[in-house]
Amino acid sequence: xxxxxxxxxxxxxxxxxxxxxxxxxxxxxxxxxxxxxxxxxxxxxxxxxxxxxxxxxxxxxxxxxxxxxxxxxxxxxxxxxxxxxxxxxxxxxxxxxxxxxxxxxxxxxxxxxxxxxxxxxxxxxxxxxxxxxxxxxxxxxxxxxxxxxxxxxxxxxxxxxxxxxxxxxxxxxxxxxxxxxxxxxxxxxxxxxxxxxxxxxxxxxxxxxxxxxxxxxxxxxxxxxxxxxxxxxxxxxxxxxxxxxxxxxxxxxxxxxxxxxxxxxxxxxxxxxxxxxxxxxxxxxxxxxxxxxxxxxxxxxxxxxxxxxxxxxxxxxxxxxxxxxxxxxxxxxxxxxxxxxxxxxxxxxxxxxxxxxxxxxxxxxxxxxxxxxxxxxxxxxxxxxxxxxxxxxxxxxxxxxxxxxx
Amino acid sequence: xxxxxxxxxxxxxxxxxxxxxxxxxxxxxxxxxxxxxxxxxxxxxxxxxxxxxxxxxxxxxxxxxxxxxxxxxxxxxxxxxxxxxxxxxxxxxxxxxxxxxxxxxxxxxxxxxxxxxxxxxxxxxxxxxxxxxxxxxxxxxxxxxxxxxxxxxxxxxxxxxxxxxxxxxxxxxxxxxxxxxxxxxxxxxxxxxxxxxxxxxxxxxxxxxxxxxxxxxxxxxxxxxxxxxxxxxxxxxxxxxxxxxxxxxxxxxxxxxxxxxxxxxxxxxxxxxxxxxxxxxxxxxxxxxxxxxxxxxxxxxxxxxxxxxxxxxxxxxxxxxxxxxxxxxxxxxxxxxxxxxx
Numbered sequence: 211x212x213x214x215x216x217x218x219x220x221x222x223x224x225x226x227x228x229x230x231x232x233x234x235x236x237x238x239x240x241x242x243x244x245x246x247x248x249x250x251x252x253x254x255x256x257x258x259x260x261x262x263x264x265x266x267x268x269x270x271x272x273x274x275x276x277x278x279x280x281x282x283x284x285x286x287x288x289x290x291x292x293x294x295x296x297x298x299x300x301x302x303x304x305x306x307x308x309x310x311x312x313x314x315x316x317x318x319x320x321x322x323x324x325x326x327x328x329x330x331x332x333x334x335x336x337x338x339x340x341x342x343x344x345x346x347x348x349x350x351x352x353x354x355x356x357x358x359x360x361x362x363x364x365x366x367x368x369x370x371x372x373x374x375x376x377x378x379x380x381x382x383x384x385x386x387x388x389x390x391x392x393x394x395x396x397x398x399x400x401x402x403x404x405x406x407x408x409x410x411x412x413x414x415x416x417x418x419x420x421x422x423x424x425x426x427x428x429x430x431x432x433x434x435x436x437x438x439x440x441x442x443x444x445x446x447x448x449x450x451x452x453x454x455x456x457x458x459x460x461x462x463x464x465x466x467x468x469x470x471x472x473x474x475x476x477x478x479x480x481x482x483x484x485x486x487x488x489x490x491x492x493x494x495x496x497x498x499x500x501x502x503x504x505x506x507x508x509x510x511x512x513x514x515x516x517x518x519x520x521x522x523x524x525x526x527x528x529x530x531x532x533x534x535x536x537x538x539x540x541x542x543x544x545x546x547x548x549x550x551x552x553x554x555x556x557x558x559x560x561x562x563x564x565x566x567x568x569x570x571x572x573x574x575x576x577x578x579x580x581x582x583x584x585x586x587x588x589x590x591x592x593x594x595x596x597x598x599x600x601x602x603x604x605x606x607x608x609x610x611x612x613x614x615x616x
Numbered sequence: 617x618x619x620x621x622x623x624x625x626x627x628x629x630x631x632x633x634x635x636x637x638x639x640x641x642x643x644x645x646x647x648x649x650x651x652x653x654x655x656x657x658x659x660x661x662x663x664x665x666x667x668x669x670x671x672x673x674x675x676x677x678x679x680x681x682x683x684x685x686x687x688x689x690x691x692x693x694x695x696x697x698x699x700x701x702x703x704x705x706x707x708x709x710x711x712x713x714x715x716x717x718x719x720x721x722x723x724x725x726x727x728x729x730x731x732x733x734x735x736x737x738x739x740x741x742x743x744x745x746x747x748x749x750x751x752x753x754x755x756x757x758x759x760x761x762x763x764x765x766x767x768x769x770x771x772x773x774x775x776x777x778x779x780x781x782x783x784x785x786x787x788x789x790x791x792x793x794x795x796x797x798x799x800x801x802x803x804x805x806x807x808x809x810x811x812x813x814x815x816x817x818x819x820x821x822x823x824x825x826x827x828x829x830x831x832x833x834x835x836x837x838x839x840x841x842x843x844x845x846x847x848x849x850x851x852x853x854x855x856x857x858x859x860x861x862x863x864x865x866x867x868x869x870x871x872x873x874x875x876x877x878x879x880x881x882x883x884x885x886x887x888x889x890x891x892x893x894x895x896x897x898x899x900x901x902x903x904x905x906x907x908x909x910x911x912x913x914x915x916x917x918x919x920x921x922x923x924x925x926x927x928x929x930x931x932x933x934x935x936x937x938x939x940x941x942x943x944x945x946x947x948x949x950x951x952x953x954x955x956x957x958x
Contacts, residue, residue: 274918277923278923294664299922301673301674301676302655302674302922304674304676304679304680323665324665325663326662326663326664326665327661327662327663328660328661328662328663328673329658329660329661329662329673330660330661336664336665339665339666379810387901388901388903388904389903392904413657437795437813438795438811438812438813438815438816439794439795439813439815439816440816441815441816441901441904441905442815442900442901442902442904501666503664503665503666544665561666567664567666567667570662570664570671571671571672572655572657572672572673572674575922576922579915579922583729583903583904583907583915586904586905587727590816590817590818590904590905592818593727597727601727604700604707605700605701605729607700608699608700608701609701609922609924609927611651611699612651612652612692612696612699612924612926612927613651613652613655613922613924614651614652614653614654614655614690615655615657
């Protein structure tokens with residue numbers, strides 16, 4: 211008994227001494243997206259709050275809250291867990307602070323590769339990587355003698371074969387919900403075709419071309435192999451479709467693999483669920499996927515004391531070897547000491563294949579928004595691909611003009 | 617009531633209205649004439665875990681200087697109102713000159729976001745408002761005729777759609793019409809078409825939202841009509857019965873003229889409400905097929921990571937104008953009646 215007590219005490223003091231969590235004052239309030247890895251990350255940082263106040267808001271609507279909440283002075287949140295795309299509006303509005311001095315002072319365990327530097331200043335500290343890649347049902351593919359698809363053309367052929375066999379009506383799934391999700395699928399596929407969203411050195415759109423048309427045609431082919439309600443399906447909805455056994459091939463975020471492969475749901479489906487890298491398309495050699503990082507940023511409109519407390523507590527998590535060992539299933543951590551497991555295969559393959567990061571450009575959000583609403587009518591068969599792309603460009607141009615980019 | 621008494625009665629309400637409705641509308645109006653400053657872009661080196669690239673960012677120092685000099689932004693006049701995402705004057709002129717038949721011209725125009733949204737909004741208003749009035753009136757008449765004992769529970773059941781939060785109500789229906797939901801799957805079976813989806817077809821989505829709208833709004837019309845029916849004097853009705861008037865004739869010649877002012881009132885409120893249709897679009901995840909003016913404002917404010925205040929303000933102002941135009945005939949009529957009544 212005494213031995214256990216001593217060990218426990220040792221552990222308790224041992225960890226706190228190691229992580230330097232002696233935070234005396236300040237208040238910490240974090241805004242983050244809502245998926246398991248981020249919950250783990252925030253929970254870990256909470257262990258290092260010292261005597262500071264600690265609050266967190268996990269919301270899948272985080273993008274809608276972030277800019278208004280950080281614009282207020284003092285801002286509602288002291289930290290925002292952002293990604294390649296969501297850091298851009300914060301940078302555009304000058305809402306986050308450089309972290310160089312804090313990294314120097316408190317960021318001992320953080321690796322250089324985790325630092326997001328813009329113009330020589332550290333603006334964020336990344337802790338995990340993410341991408342969208344293929345998931346497949348080993349049993350279904352094996353039964354029909356289909357090889358694991360490597361390209362989207364093979365995905366289409368395989369899905370058609372599965373449908374013809376009568377096993378599944380809608381064998382393919384991806385998050386095609388009109389809006390952000392659908393636009394993200396376009397971005398992936400367009401990059402896979404080797405497309406550039408903007409003309410070199412400016413904000414003029416560059417999607418109404420052969421690559422854009424090929425992208426749309428591929429999305430349409432895939433949508434025809436999906437559940438007819440695909441325009442209302444987000445990542446969560448297709449995850450449910452998968453777990454109900456309705457789908458054999460799926461493009462989904464790597465960060466969702468943890469919940470797909472957990473003990474909940476039909477064990478036969480879970481057992482047959484396999485992960486592979488993202489597919490290429492149109493004979494290209496880079497994957498039709500984008501690489502993402504998730505990292506933390508600190509609000510500018512918040513006192514230095516709060517920023518310091520927040521940084522220390524988050525840095526504790528961003529350099530925590532125990533967390534990445536315990537939660538190795540949940541994400542591809544960029545933290546030192548992470549040993550990639552079978553669930554990280556999607557991201558690792560994507561990096562190996564030379565996937566491109568999501569474009570971190572100030573005007574990209576406007577393009578993403580225009581894509582999300584203007585390509586819907588093409589998928590519904592109401593419009594030609596050229597007309598849809600023309601609409602996207604026109605919608606983007608008027609928004610970019612209003613925002614002062616053109 | 618003497619004017620002076622009326623003034624003091626109205627003062628608190630009037631002040632609150634100016635403060636919480638009038639001033640925000642004025643501020644929105646001013647905002648709609650401004651656009652963002654030109655972005656000052658600079659090239660910098662960006663590094664992340666996947667490597668370094670030379671790319672562009674917004675130059676914050678210069679932008680801050682610009683903003684401090686002119687906090688409202690760049691004056692744009694009616695620029696935002698006539699751009700492609702709103703009235704699209706230039707585009708319409710172009711379509712007019714380029715297309716050779718009227719059908720193609722209409723196709724092109726209804727492909728523009730503002731007109732697309734306007735058409736849905738008007739269709740919704742035109743189908744929902746009369747049906748709500750009609751259904752509300754029929755329910756009120758029927759309930760007025762049933763025995764007093766069961767009237768209470770029946771009234772409660774009837775106003776249930778209004779009590780249910782719009783989002784919850786639409787979500788329930790949304791799940792039912794899913795291709796695996798009770799209604800969706802049955803329709804697929806009935807039509808013998810496994811690819812039929814209420815959610816992916818534009819027409820079916822519109823019909824669903826309109827039916828939902830009628831379901832949700834009818835109780836309001838019912839409650840008001842039911843109250844009005846209690847005030848219908850019994851003597852003329854009895855006299856009509858003795859004269860041999862049928863039920864339909866009694867309703868047409870006695871009940872309807874009596875509750876006519878209430879009908880106008882319900883029509884006004886319904887029109888205003890329906891013109892601002894928004895929740896069902898979110899609840900049904902119908903953004904792809906059905907967009908309303910209110911949804912456009914919402915989209916400009918939150919759906920993009922970049923908030924378009926000017927666009928949202930311009931659409932808001934045009935929505936106000938739209939409601940005013942829709943209500944004008946009813947308002948003019950009420951005003952005329954008010955004058956003749958005096």
